[in-house]
Amino acid sequence: MNKPEFSLAELMIVAASEAWRNNGELLASGLGIIPRLAASLAKLTHSPELLMTDSEAYLVEEPIPVGPRGDYVPKYAGYMPFERVFDCVWHGRRHAMVGPTQIDRWAQTNLSVVGDYKKPKVAMLGVRGLPGNSINHRNSFFVPSHSAKVFVADEVDMVSGVGFKPERWGPGMRHDLMGIGVAVTDLCVMDWKGPDNAPRVVSLHPGVDFELVQERTGFPLLKADDLAETRHPTTDQLALIQRLDPHNLRAKQLKGNPAGIRTTEEVRA
Amino acid sequence: MNKLMTVADVVGQLRDGMTIGFGGWGPRRKPMAIVREILRSDVKDLTVVAYGGPEVGMLCAAGKVRKLIFGFATMDAIPLEPYFRKARQAGTLDVMELDEGLFQWGLKAAAMRLPFLPARAGLATDVLTHNPELKTIASPYADGEVLLAMPALNLDVAFVHVNCADRLGNTLITGHDAYFDQHFARAAQQCFVSAETVVERLEMDASTARLSTFERSLVTGVVEAPLGAHPTYCGPEYGWDLQHLKAYSDSAGEEGGWQRYLETYVNCSDADYLERNGGAERISGLPLPIF
Numbered sequence: 001m002n003k004p005e006f007s008l009a010e011l012m013i014v015a016a017s018e019a020w021r022n023n024g025e026l027l028a029s030g031l032g033i034i035p036r037l038a039a040s041l042a043k044l045t046h047s048p049e050l051l052m053t054d055s056e057a058y059l060v061e062e063p064i065p066v067g068p069r070g071d072y073v074p075k076y077a078g079y080m081p082f083e084r085v086f087d088c089v090w091h092g093r094r095h096a097m098v099g100p101t102q103i104d105r106w107a108q109t110n111l112s113v114v115g116d117y118k119k120p121k122v123a124m125l126g127v128r129g130l131p132g133n134s135i136n137h138r139n140s141f142f143v144p145s146h147s148a149k150v151f152v153a154d155e156v157d158m159v160s161g162v163g164f165k166p167e168r169w170g171p172g173m174r175h176d177l178m179g180i181g182v183a184v185t186d187l188c189v190m191d192w193k194g195p196d197n198a199p200r201v202v203s204l205h206p207g208v209d210f211e212l213v214q215e216r217t218g219f220p221l222l223k224a225d226d227l228a229e230t231r232h233p234t235t236d237q238l239a240l241i242q243r244l245d246p247h248n249l250r251a252k253q254l255k256g257n258p259a260g261i262r263t264t265e266e267v268r269a
Numbered sequence: 270m271n272k273l274m275t276v277a278d279v280v281g282q283l284r285d286g287m288t289i290g291f292g293g294w295g296p297r298r299k300p301m302a303i304v305r306e307i308l309r310s311d312v313k314d315l316t317v318v319a320y321g322g323p324e325v326g327m328l329c330a331a332g333k334v335r336k337l338i339f340g341f342a343t344m345d346a347i348p349l350e351p352y353f354r355k356a357r358q359a360g361t362l363d364v365m366e367l368d369e370g371l372f373q374w375g376l377k378a379a380a381m382r383l384p385f386l387p388a389r390a391g392l393a394t395d396v397l398t399h400n401p402e403l404k405t406i407a408s409p410y411a412d413g414e415v416l417l418a419m420p421a422l423n424l425d426v427a428f429v430h431v432n433c434a435d436r437l438g439n440t441l442i443t444g445h446d447a448y449f450d451q452h453f454a455r456a457a458q459q460c461f462v463s464a465e466t467v468v469e470r471l472e473m474d475a476s477t478a479r480l481s482t483f484e485r486s487l488v489t490g491v492v493e494a495p496l497g498a499h500p501t502y503c504g505p506e507y508g509w510d511l512q513h514l515k516a517y518s519d520s521a522g523e524e525g526g527w528q529r530y531l532e533t534y535v536n537c538s539d540a541d542y543l544e545r546n547g548g549a550e551r552i553s554g555l556p557l558p559i560f
Contacts, residue, residue: 054560056446058445068559069559081446082294082446082449083448090388090389117399119359119360120358122354122358123354124349125341125348126339126342126366127368127369127394128369129340130394131390131391132368132369132388132390134394135389135392136389158399159395159398161394162393162394168394169392169393170393170405170415172407172414172415173389174389174414177389
């Protein structure tokens with residue numbers, strides 16, 4: 001049998017969908033096209049128990065395709081306006097995958113500003129829901145362009161989402177409700193399951209070596225014991241992704257829509 | 270009882286230095302007709318409280334905002350709000366940056382006339398570092414947990430845009446999400462509502478009555494403002510005007526861009542405004558966004 005061809009975006013969707021495996025019955029929120037397709041794929045394959053929304057105000061029992069829907073009618077399963085999302089967040093039964101601007105070695109995240117807080121070099125969105133999400137439930141990260149600008153050498157410029165830095169936690173504050181899943185990047189999959197929550201590389205995308213990931217990361221990384229190549233999408237997974245993304249919006253999410261299998265030279269280019 | 274007012278009447282109630290809140294969410298159901306009237310007024314030194322969209326950027330561009338209390342400022346399809354960024358990057362804007370759930374908690378505290386509500390959101394982040402006025406509190410119970418005490422976000426005035434209202438101040442939000450408008454209404458001394466349509470008296474059945482999310486006793490005045498959320502999204506009537514928002518966004522990068530925007534879209538009559546945006550028919554036909 002021929003092996004299927006796939007794009008890097010499709011490889012990342014499949015890798016990211018693994019974030020929600022064995023999570024139980026919780027709200028899976030993928031923010032952005034690739035994370036959303038990943039959550040949808042998770043629900044359609046290994047984790048049908050996941051809750052999901054139409055990205056506006058309703059729960060749906062069947063993941064909604066992204067982009068213009070034609071005559072597709074959503075299968076509503078309940079109501080989930082923003083106010084109820086917050087209830088759900090604070091209750092903790094949610095796992096979101098978000099795309100922060102900066103992430104540090106402690107898994108702290110930033111979506112607010114780059115540079116000095118009073119007079120920032122770059123003002124982004126604001127902290128949005130990161131403080132509440134990060135302290136209340138598990139979060140994973142999506143990083144379309146892995147670099148030391150995202151995975152910063154020091155602490156992120158404005159800690160918007162909490163992480164494992166002990167000095168940040170005052171006495172009496174509960175940090176047992178937070179959880180960090182994985183970071184899925186265009187180079188690899190990482191987690192924070194090393195000793196003392198140290199960041200580790202769990203799998204490398206085709207053509208990527210550990211040294212390259214380390215070069216493009218501002219802080220030291222460990223290799224997971226079972227460090228392997230990121231699993232390739234199967235024909236079935238690719239067909240489901242096509243159904244969830246009929247307009248191929250996934251092709252516009254990564255610069256140049258790279259192929260899933262690249263040579264070391266192509267990756268380094 | 271007749272609470273019908275004009276936008277000029279409403280904005281005439283504002284005083285320099287007031288704390289004002291805007292309902293809606295990002296580029297969704299913002300009371301833009303009222304915002305444009307504020308832009309035309311002399312009022313200044315405002316503290317603006319909002320889940321921010323273009324109203325925040327416009328008020329910043331016009332130099333009306335002394336302090337912004339917010340969790341984000343965005344236009345969704347255009348993620349970064351250009352004039353908010355300009356003001357923020359110039360270092361001239363005083364900000365209280367909050368988690369969006371914590372923000373809701375502040376409005377709820379105000380709505381319930383409490384000094385604060387406890388929360389976890391914001392602990393162990395720079396939300397605390399940069400807002401030294403935010404305090405923590407230990408649970409008085411056996412757990413002793415240390416929590417953030419989110420102070421009430423008391424508003425002088427709240428502005429909300431709804432789909433329908435009547436002269437008594439009854440309102441219906443027929444879009445998919447009422448956002449946090451009811452908390453804005455309750456957190457404020459005075460709440461002014463603009464509406465796509467205003468009728469003498471709303472006639473409801475039990476299912477439509479559920480679309481009324483706050484009591485008329487909270488409503489000080491009602492303004493009839495058809496298409497009054499433009500260029501933001503006002504489902505189910507019309508979608509956001511991406512063409513307008515893009516031109517607005519681009520203007521921030523152009524020499525004299527804000528002045529031109531003001532002259533074209535703010536310092537003009539309602540009829541001119543509609544015409545310059547392709548007419549009422551075009552706006553009411555703007556497709557609803559697909560999320």
